[in-house]
Amino acid sequence: MSITARTEAPVEQRPRHRSRATLATGFVILIGVLAVVCFFSITMGARGVGLSTIWKAFTDYDPSNASETVIRELRVPRTLIGIFAGAALGLSGAILQGVTRNPLADPGIMGINAGAATSIVFAIMVLGTQSTSTYVWFAFLGAGVATVTVYGIASFGREGATPVKLALAGAAVTAILSSITSAIVMTNVSALNELRFWQVGSLAGRYFPVFWQTLPFLVIGIVLALGTGRALNGLALGEDLALALGQRVRLTRVVMFVTVAILCGAATSACGPIVFVGLVVPHLARMICGPDYRWILSYSLLLTPVVVLVADIIGRVIISPGELQVGVVLGVIGAPAFILLVRYRNLAEL
Amino acid sequence: MKRLLLVSVSAALFLAGCGSSSDDDSADAKGGEAWSYTSGDGKTYDADSTPTRIIAHGPAAAALISFGIKPIAIYSDGPVDQDKSLKDLDLSGIEILSETYGQIDAEKAAGLKPDLIVASYWPLEKAYSGFEAGVEDSAQKVKGLADVVGPAEGDSVVTKIEGYEELAQSLGADTTGEKIAADKATFQTAVERFRTTVASKEGLTSLAVSPAEDLLYVAVPSEASELSDFTQWGLDIMTPDSPDPDFAYWENLSWENADKYQPDFVLMDDRDAANSLEVAQGQPTWQNIKAVGAGAVVPWPAYWMNTYRDYTDQLDQLSTAIEKIDPNLT
Numbered sequence: 001m002s003i004t005a006r007t008e009a010p011v012e013q014r015p016r017h018r019s020r021a022t023l024a025t026g027f028v029i030l031i032g033v034l035a036v037v038c039f040f041s042i043t044m045g046a047r048g049v050g051l052s053t054i055w056k057a058f059t060d061y062d063p064s065n066a067s068e069t070v071i072r073e074l075r076v077p078r079t080l081i082g083i084f085a086g087a088a089l090g091l092s093g094a095i096l097q098g099v100t101r102n103p104l105a106d107p108g109i110m111g112i113n114a115g116a117a118t119s120i121v122f123a124i125m126v127l128g129t130q131s132t133s134t135y136v137w138f139a140f141l142g143a144g145v146a147t148v149t150v151y152g153i154a155s156f157g158r159e160g161a162t163p164v165k166l167a168l169a170g171a172a173v174t175a176i177l178s179s180i181t182s183a184i185v186m187t188n189v190s191a192l193n194e195l196r197f198w199q200v201g202s203l204a205g206r207y208f209p210v211f212w213q214t215l216p217f218l219v220i221g222i223v224l225a226l227g228t229g230r231a232l233n234g235l236a237l238g239e240d241l242a243l244a245l246g247q248r249v250r251l252t253r254v255v256m257f258v259t260v261a262i263l264c265g266a267a268t269s270a271c272g273p274i275v276f277v278g279l280v281v282p283h284l285a286r287m288i289c290g291p292d293y294r295w296i297l298s299y300s301l302l303l304t305p306v307v308v309l310v311a312d313i314i315g316r317v318i319i320s321p322g323e324l325q326v327g328v329v330l331g332v333i334g335a336p337a338f339i340l341l342v343r344y345r346n347l348a349e350l
Numbered sequence: 351m352k353r354l355l356l357v358s359v360s361a362a363l364f365l366a367g368c369g370s371s372s373d374d375d376s377a378d379a380k381g382g383e384a385w386s387y388t389s390g391d392g393k394t395y396d397a398d399s400t401p402t403r404i405i406a407h408g409p410a411a412a413a414l415i416s417f418g419i420k421p422i423a424i425y426s427d428g429p430v431d432q433d434k435s436l437k438d439l440d441l442s443g444i445e446i447l448s449e450t451y452g453q454i455d456a457e458k459a460a461g462l463k464p465d466l467i468v469a470s471y472w473p474l475e476k477a478y479s480g481f482e483a484g485v486e487d488s489a490q491k492v493k494g495l496a497d498v499v500g501p502a503e504g505d506s507v508v509t510k511i512e513g514y515e516e517l518a519q520s521l522g523a524d525t526t527g528e529k530i531a532a533d534k535a536t537f538q539t540a541v542e543r544f545r546t547t548v549a550s551k552e553g554l555t556s557l558a559v560s561p562a563e564d565l566l567y568v569a570v571p572s573e574a575s576e577l578s579d580f581t582q583w584g585l586d587i588m589t590p591d592s593p594d595p596d597f598a599y600w601e602n603l604s605w606e607n608a609d610k611y612q613p614d615f616v617l618m619d620d621r622d623a624a625n626s627l628e629v630a631q632g633q634p635t636w637q638n639i640k641a642v643g644a645g646a647v648v649p650w651p652a653y654w655m656n657t658y659r660d661y662t663d664q665l666d667q668l669s670t671a672i673e674k675i676d677p678n679l680t
Contacts, residue, residue, distance in 0.1 A: 046604035066609040066638035073634030074606060205563045205605070207634060322602065323564070 018288075023295055026288065030302040034083070037309045041079040042071065045316055046323065077208045082312055082326075083305040084211075084218045085203075085267040086277065090304025091225040092263040093278030094285065094296050098232035099256045100166050106279035110170050112264040113273035114177035115146025121184045136213050136269040143265030149173055151257050160250060201274035201327030203312050210270055217266035224259040226301065229294030231256070236291065274327050276334025277307055283338075387520045390471025390478075390502030390513065400522055401466035401496070405447065405459060407479040409435035410468045410500055413511060413656035416533075417518035417525050420444070423462055425480055425492075427451040434621065435654045448489075454480060456488040460495055467498040468517065470510065470656075474573060474598055506582065507575040507655050514656065533658040540665040541583060547669045548584040554677035557588045557611050557641075558650050560600070560619035561630035566608050567600040567619075569652075574599070576655055576664075577617075585672075588613055609638040612680045615672070616641045617650035646675050 018026075043054060049067045056062075057071035089107065096105040107113060119142025123129040129138065153169040154161040231252045234242040242249050267274070281304045282296060289295035308326060311333065315324035386396035406414055408426040412435040415421075423445035426433050430441065430449055445462065448454045469479040478498045480489060501513025515525050548554065558569035558577055571577035571587040581587055588611050590601030603610055616639060619626055627647075630636045637643055648671040651664040 045606055047606035064638070066635060069634050069638055070606045202564070205633075207632070209632075323604065 018290065023289055027298060027302070030299065030306070034302055034306050034309075037306050037313075038079055038083070040313055041082065041309045042075045044313055045070070045075060046320065073207060077211045078203045078206065078312070079309065081206050081211050081214075081270050082203050082309045084215065084222075085270045085274070086305035086308035087301050088218050088221055088225075088263040088267040089274060089278040089308070090281045090285075090300035091222060091297060092260045092267070093304075094282035094293070094300045095225055095228055095232065095256050095260050095263075096278075097282055098228075098235060098293055098296075099253055099260075101235070102167060103283070104279065105167075106275070107260075107264040107268070107273075110166075110260065110264070111146040111150050111173040111177060112143045112261070113268060113275075114174045114181070115142040115144075115149075116140070116265065116268045116273070118142055118177040118181045119145070121181050125184050136210060139269030140214075140217065140265040143268055144261045146173060146177065147257055147261035147264070151254075161253060200325045201268075201272035201330075202325035203271050203308075204323055204325070206271055214266045214270040217262050218270070221259055221263035221266060222301070224255070225263060226297055228252075228256055228259065229292070229297050232293035232297075233291075236293065272325075272327060274308070274330060276330050276338065277304055277311075280334050280338050281307055385520060387499050387517055389499040390473075391476070395497045395499050397465070397497075400520070402521075403463060403465045404521070405462065405464045405467045405492075405496070407469035407500075408433045409654050409656040410470060410479070410514070411444070412436055412439060412660070413514035414468060414518055414521075415439055416657040416659065417515055417530065418523040418527075419518045419521050421468070422464070423447050423459065425454045425459075427480075433654075434651070435656055435660065447492075448480075451480075452485040452489060454486075454489040454492045456491045459492045464496045466521075467492070467496050469498060469500045471500055471502045473502055473504055503575050503653070504573055504578065505575065506579050507661055508579060510575055511656060511658060511661070530658075533662070537658040537662045537665075540662045540669070543669045544580075544585075544665050544672075545583045547672050551672065551675065551677040554615075554672070554675065555586045555588055555613045555680065556615050556617055556648075557613035557639075558617040558619075558652075560652070561626050561633070561636070563629055564605075566603040566605055566630075566633075568603055568611065569617075569619075569650075570599055570601070574653060576651060576653075576661075580668075587617070605633050605635050608633065608635040612640055614641060614677050614679045615646035615648055615675045618647050619652040620649040621652055621654065623649060640680055644676065644679055646679065648672070648675075 043049070043051070047067065047070050049071060053065075053067045054071050057065075057068040061072055062068055063072075093106050096107070096110065097103060116139040119138040120135050122142075123135065123138040129135065150166065150169045150173050151161055153173070154165040157165070231247060234245055234247045235249070235252065237245070239249055242252075264278075282300050285296045285299035285303055289299055308330070311329040312326040314333075315326050315329040318324055318329075383400060384396065384398055385400040386394060388394045404414070404419065404421040405423045405425070406421040408424055408430070411421050411424045421444060424430075424436075424441070425448035426436065426446070428449060428451065430436055430446055445458065447459050467478075469481070471478050472482065475482050477483065478493075478500060481493045481498065499517065501510045501517070503510065519525055558571065558574070560567040560569065568590040569577060570593050571581055571589055577587055590603075590611065593599070593601045618630070630642075641647065648668065651660075655661045655664060
C-alpha cells in the first residue's frame with residue numbers, strides 16, 4: 001500500500017514548474033517548429049518557385065537560373081539572418097530583463113538602436129561612407145559605445161549601476177543620440193534616405209555579405225549569453241543575496257552588458273532595429289519555463305527566431321506583391337501580445 | 351528627385367522647416383502689358399501686368415534661364431550642386447528656398463512677394479513639381495503666393511521645352527537670338543543621329559529602371575517625357591504590364607522578380623547614379639537580367655532635362671552607348 005501512497009503526492013507539494021523532462025521535450029519540439037518555419041521561409045515569397053527547383057538550388061546550383069538565385073542568394077541568407085538575429089534579440093532581451101531586474105527592459109532602453117542609427121548617419125555624413133558593408137561595422141560600433149556609455153553613466157555613485165539608474169541613463173542617452181541624428185539628417189537628404197532602413201528593421205535586401213560579417217559576433221554573443229543563466233538566477237534573488245552567495249555582482253553585470261552589446265549591435269547591424277520581440281519573447285519563455293534563467297535563455301534562443309521568421313513570412317504575403325518590413329509586422333502583433341501578457345499575468349517578479 | 355523620394359517624404363515630414371526671414375525688397379511688378387499663358391493643367395492664367403518676380407522649381411529655372419528669364423528664387427529637390435539640371439548655371443543672386451524634396455521655405459518665399467511660380471505639371475498627380483500630395487504643408491502654402499504655371503510632363507521633352515520657350519516669350523524674353531537658334535540646330539542633329547543609330551539596330555529592346563534597396567522600379571515609358579521621345583524616335587522601350595495603381599510611373603518589382611523583363615540593354619536612372627549602381631550590384635538577382643551580365647547598362651537622364659543643350663548632350667551620349675549594344679542579346 002505504501003507504493004500508491006507515496007506516488008499520490010499532495011497537490012501543494014507538486015513542483016510549481018514543469019519538470020526538466022517536460023522542458024527538454026518542449027525544447028526538442030521547438031527545434032522541429034523552427035525547422036518547419038524555415039521551410040516556409042525558403043519556399044514562400046514574391047516569386048513562385050517550385051519545390052523541385054528549390055531542391056535543385058541546393059543540390060545542383062546554377063547561378064544563371066533566376067529562380068535558383070532567389071533561393072540560394074535571397075531566401076537562404078534572409079532566413080539565416082532571421083534565425084541568428086532573432087536568437088540574439090531574444091537572448092539580449094532576456095539578459096537585460098534579468099540584469100536590470102526590469103520587466104520592461106529591451107534593447108531600446110539601453111540606447112542601442114539609437115547608438116547604431118547615430119553611428120551610421122555619422123559615417124555617411126562625416127566620413128562619406130557609401131557602402132552597406134561598412135555601415136554594418138558602424139552600427140555595431142555605435143551600439144557598443146551606447147551600451148558602454150549608458151552603463152558608465154549609471155555606474156556613478158556608491159551603489160553602482162542599479163536598475164533605475166540604468167533605465168534613466170538609457171533614456172537620457174537615447175534622447176541625446178536621437179537629437180544628434182535628427183540634427184545631421186535635417187541638413188542632408190541622402191542621409192535621410194539611407195536612414196530609412198535603420199528606422200524600421202527588415203530582413204529584405206540583406207544577403208550573405210551582411211550575414212558573414214555579423215555571424216562571428218552573433219555566435220560569440222549567443223555562446224556568452226547561454227552561459228549567463230546561473231549568474232542571472234543569482235541576480236534574480238537580489239543583489240545582496242547574490243553577493244552573499246559569493247557572486248561577483250559587478251563583474252557579472254559587466255560581462256552581461258558586453259554580451260548584450262555584442263548581441264544587439266550585431267543583430268541591429270544585420271537587420272536594423274527590430275522592437276518588441278526582445279521584450280515579449282523572454283516573457284513568453286518565462287511563462288512556459290518558470291523562473292530558471294537557464295531554461296528561459298534556451299527557450300528564447302529558439303522561440304525568438306520562430307517569431308521573427310513567422311512575422312517575416314506574414315510580411316511577405318500580407319500585402320503581396322509588395323512586402324511589409326518585419327519590424328512593422330512585429331510592432332503590430334507584438335504590441336497587443338505584450339498587453340495580453342501584462343493583462344493576464346503579473347509580470348514576473350524579477 | 352521626384353518620383354522616387356516618395357517613400358522618404360513621410361520620414362521627412364517630422365523635420366520641421368526652420369523659419370528664416372529675408373529682407374523685404376518690395377519692388378512691385380512693373381511689367382506693363384496684360385499677361386496670359388495657357389499652362390500644363392489646361393487652364394489659362396492671366397494678369398494685368400507681366401510677372402517679373404518668379405520663383406521656379408530647379409529644372410524649370412534651367413529652362414527659363416536658357417531662354418533669358420532669370421527667376422528671383424528656386425526650390426530644388428535635392429542639394430543644388432547635385433541637381434543635374436542646374437549644372438553650370440550662374441545662380442548668383444538667386445535665392446535658394448529648398449534643397450530637399452517636399453520642403454519649401456514658405457516664410458522666405460512669402461517675403462520675396464513672387465508674382466509667378468514656374469514648375470512642370472504632372473498630369474498623373476494633377477500637380478506641379480513641388481506641390482504634389484505628400485509634401486509638407488509649408489510647401490503647399492507656397493502654392494498660394496502666386497499662380498503656378500508650366501508645361502506638362504509625360505508626352506515629350508521637346509514639347510515641354512517649347513512650352514517653356516512660349517512662357518519665356520510671354521514674360522518678355524526674346525528667344526529669336528542666334529545662340530538659341532544654334533542650340534536648336536545642334537539638337538536636331540543629335541535627334542537625327544539618335545534615330546539613325548536606333549534604326550541601325552534591328553530588334554533592339556530596352557528597359558528603364560531605378561534600383562532601390564527594397565524594390566526594382568521599372569519605368570512606364572509613356573509617363574516619362576524623355577522616354578516618350580525615345581519611343582517616338584524609334585527606340586523600343588518595354589512597357590511594364592502591372593504599374594503601381596497609385597503611382598503609375600513605375601511597376602514595383604520585388605528583387606526576387608528582377609529578371610521579369612529581359613531587354614537588350616538597361617536604361618538606369620541617372621539622378622543618383624553612383625548610389626543606384628551600388629544598390630543594384632548588391633542585389634544577387636541584378637545579374638539575372640541578361641543585359642546586366644553583358645555590361646549593357648546605360649545612364650537614363652530621368653525626368654530632369656529641360657533645355658536643348660542638356661538634351662543634346664544626353665542624346666549624343668545615348669547614341670554613342672547604343673552603338674555598342676548587341677541588339678540580339680535577348
